[in-house]
Amino acid sequence: MTLPNGVWGKIARVDVSDETTEVIEPDEEVYQKFYGGESLGMYFLFEEGIVDPDIEPFDPENMVQVMLGPTNGLAAAGRSCTVTKSPYNFAAVSRGGGQTPRELKWAGWDGVQVVGQADDPVYISIVNDEVEVRDASDIAGKNSRAKEMWFKRNVFGPHEKKDDKTLGEAHMTDEWADLRPLDDDFTLGEKRNAKAWSIGVGGENQVWYAALGCDGNSWHGRHGEGAVLGSKNVMGIAVRGTKGVKYHDKQAFLQWTRESQEAQRASTGWRFYGTTNSAGNALDVGCWPMRNWQWVYLNDPDAVRPLDGMYLTKATSVKGKACSGCAQQCYYTSRQQSDKYTESPGEIDDYTLDGAIGIMPCWEMQGCSGGVHGYFFPQGPKDADYFEGLDPSDTYPGNRKDMLEAAMKMQYTDELENKYGLDTIEGGNNIALVQELWNKDLITTEDLDGIEPYWGDVDAVQQLLEKIAHKDGELGEALAKGTWETAKYFARKKGELGEDQDPQFDAEEIWPEEPHVPSDDEIMYYAMACKRYGMPAHGVRSERCRNALAYLVQYRPHVHTGGNDSIGANHYISFVGSAVFCLFSPGPDAELINAATGWGHDDEDTMLVGERAWNLGRLFNIHTQEIENPREEWDAAHMMPQRWFDEPLTTGPPEVHGKTAHRGNQQVTEEGSYENLWADLEDYWDDRGWTTDKGIPTAAKLEELDIDDLTEDIAAQYR
Ligand code: SF4
Structure with a gap:
């Protein structure tokens, strides 16, 4: 047992229907297989039955997870990863940053899972081990930044008090005062101690693409996490943590971090x-x-x-x-x-x-x-x-x-x-x-x-x-x-x-x-x-941007960074999302994971974490949408904008001017030509160890990844 190095071994599951909190303590084996963030969140979508097509995205049973990973705490990139069933009815995975992820880690948690549905607007207050569901009717209807500031004014650590000395305007630094805009609603409030994730009016009204904001400037923005939280009548999650964090080899972790920061x-x-x-x-x-x-x-x-x-x-x-x-x-x-x-x-x-x-x-x-x-x-x-x-x-x-x-x-x-x-x-x-x-x-x-x-x-x-x-x-x-x-x-x-x-x-x-x-x-x-x-601003209609196949193969509509049909890159990106780290920064590796946890993993282990997320994600989307024939209903040409293929580019350098997007695993092609996207897709599925007619993970692949207990019954229904 190496816990609590890198991970605390506990996740707060808050049921806002009855205002109770259950402490979920996954086995260390689960952490070693999924790490955290994206992959661990996908695990819980299966383990808790959220994958069931009878559970609608806005049902109380759906679960919004804000998950951390073994690198959170002192890493050179403090991020979090949300995982839920999207209002669009596919797997929603989104990464965000800010200061709140570190605060949650310092409070002693590897994540927060929100289920249920409150009768009136509430927020979740987390101060170290104390988790409370509190009334938020005063802040309902306000924008996300106003909510964030309100949370910060109402959540304090054990030795902090809401008095002038601690939080008065007179004690704000000049820099803070400079940053304070004219409109209270837009106050950034960096110097408050508690940190928060919050939704805006769009989330309260369950706009399908409502986001979950962090510290007013970073967003879990893709796929509607804010809408699902809004459907639960939860305005946000405010966190104050004073415990710090424990790593297996602190010196090695800090050395890795220092080198990473130098590169940054x-x-x-x-x-x-x-x-x-x-x-x-x-x-x-x-x-x-x-x-x-x-x-x-x-x-x-x-x-x-x-x-x-x-x-x-x-x-x-x-x-x-x-x-x-x-x-x-x-x-x-x-x-x-x-x-x-x-x-x-x-x-x-x-x-x-x-x-x-x-x-x-x-x-x-x-x-x-x-x-x-x-x-x-x-x-x-x-x-x-x-x-x-x-x-x-x-x-x-x-x-x-x-x-x-x-x-x-x-x-x-x-x-x-x-x-x-x-x-x-x-x-x-x-x-x-x-x-x-x-x-x-x-x-x-x-x-x-x-x-x-x-x-x-x-x-x-x-x-x-x-x-x-x-x-x-x-x-x-x-x-x-x-x-x-x-x-x-x-x-x-x-x-x-x-x-x-x-x-x-x-x-x-x-x-x-x-x-x-x-x-x-x-x-x-x-x-x-x-x-x-x-689609994100990574258009397929160019000679060097992503190609059509790359968009088609994403297990959710697309990851934030656009399409990529390299299986290795797919898995690495999901490993980073499970670690939980940042893709813009020099990336994490097995050395960092081992310094944090002492698990003795190698790079192959880290890639398996990403591959598990991909296989779970694929099966989640197939099952929750009950897709009998993915080629017709999900992995089909009509799932992409026809403009890509019909309209030749009217601007751009000579190599792309007058051309359309390729219909396969290539870049642009001559106008009107048609390549066999299906053949490329079949090859891709084959390389993944999925069936080539439907893209369903084979029994052998699920066993190899050691997720067959979780998934084989579902996969067998669709092969
Ligand atoms: S590089 Fe990544 S971790 Fe650093 S500030 Fe930007 S988003 Fe955050």
Whole structure:
């Protein structure tokens, strides 16, 4: 027995229905097989029967898990990983950062699992061993940051008191006071002791893509964790931990961490510009979504400037920030104020948030909160003709102030999504879909309750976001279910899809012939979704970005970092998510795991942890959706946006110009050609030890991974 080195050996399972907490103490063998985070969370989805198709995502039985791993505590990247059944009814796994994961570890827990459903709004307070379900009716209906601050004002460690000396404004440091924005709702509150995960109004209203925020600036943003927590009437989890952490070989762990931090400090691009350092690169390789993915390249360098990390940090950066222990500090607080408006007093009350401080969007948010809405050209008059014929090949028609304005619109949109606690990627794709449908006259202003979403119009984007977050009317209800369901809603409204009809296609038509798909005068054509979920800003329509197969093989619609069809890379990424560490930082290995736990694992063991997550995830998605024929229902060409394959790129370098996405395991191909995606998929499944006709893990594979007890009965039903 090596516990409690690296892991404490206990997880708090909080049932908010009866306000009880059960201490779950997995065997050490379970920890050694799954570590924590992603893999251990998937284990519990099977162990507790959440995989059962009869359990709906918003049922009280569903479990939201915020999980840690053996590296948490003093590691050079303090992260957490959420695992639940998504409102989209697939496995939801999302990584986030901030300071709260470390706080939970220091409180003596390897994770929190929330089940049940409270009658009234509550929050969970964790102070070391004490776990309480408390009334949160005072904070219900507030945005995620206001909730976070409220939690911090109400949760204290054993020796902390809520008096002026401890928490009074007079005792705030100057730096803290500087960071305190004008609007209380946006206060960041870094210096409070307790840390918190919190949801926004979107989570309370169960918007399918509502996120779970951490410390106001890091998000478990993919797949609707915030919505599931909201369905339980839980506003957040506040944590104060004072126990510290114990490692098997503390010196070895700290030495590994020091070396990692040195590498982080040397990573100047990340350190000075955060993920925006990759913005230029993303544009070079065609990973930039513009106007609902009509384009993925900008050709004029001037148009790119507002996206560039150097430009943004100079224009808006206030302070670099980091997850606990990380010297890379890849994200920034930024002041959201355009000098255009500073020079034009009286107009500052528009989308500049009065100079309030928020988080600078990462490069992917720049695409999904900016490019997809068409912010990067001057908006000009609200006249569709103004945009007629304008494309990214044109010389940038604006000036420096227009660039800054574009950046401000992007930041403002991102900040609104943060405020409401919505995933910026799915949210951005969703609204961009509505913009394109309206701009192409496939839907009307009347369909949008009077909103006119011209490209680049941040006010219209805000109006739509508010409808979504509050589920305002039939339109808000429809849009709150994400990109795919939004397209279905409008397709039904326009009579393109029957009331009970799903846009499924006959397998005989799909393989090996061209799939039958909607044409570009049909609404479903414009849903830029992979497996029914809005795609990240890693477009497939480029020569160097991910290919179609890479998106198709993800066990959930896609991991945050986009598609990847390398089995080794798949497993490594899931190992990192189980360790629980950060993918942006120099990665963990068996040496770090052993220093933390004393388990004596090698790199093969660490990869097996990732492989278990992949096999569990695949079976989870098949079983919970009761997919009898994955080729038709899940791993099919129509699960990807048809635009990838139909529309040749109109911009970009010669090697991609005029070409479409390849339909197999390649990069771009000539327009109209068709490769056999099925053959590539079959090879991939075979390499994984899955059946080649359905992609179900074989009995031998499950036995090899030592998860057959957990999964074989389910797998046998589908082979
Ligand atoms: S690199 Fe960025 S996301 Fe990763 S741990 Fe460091 S600050 Fe957090």
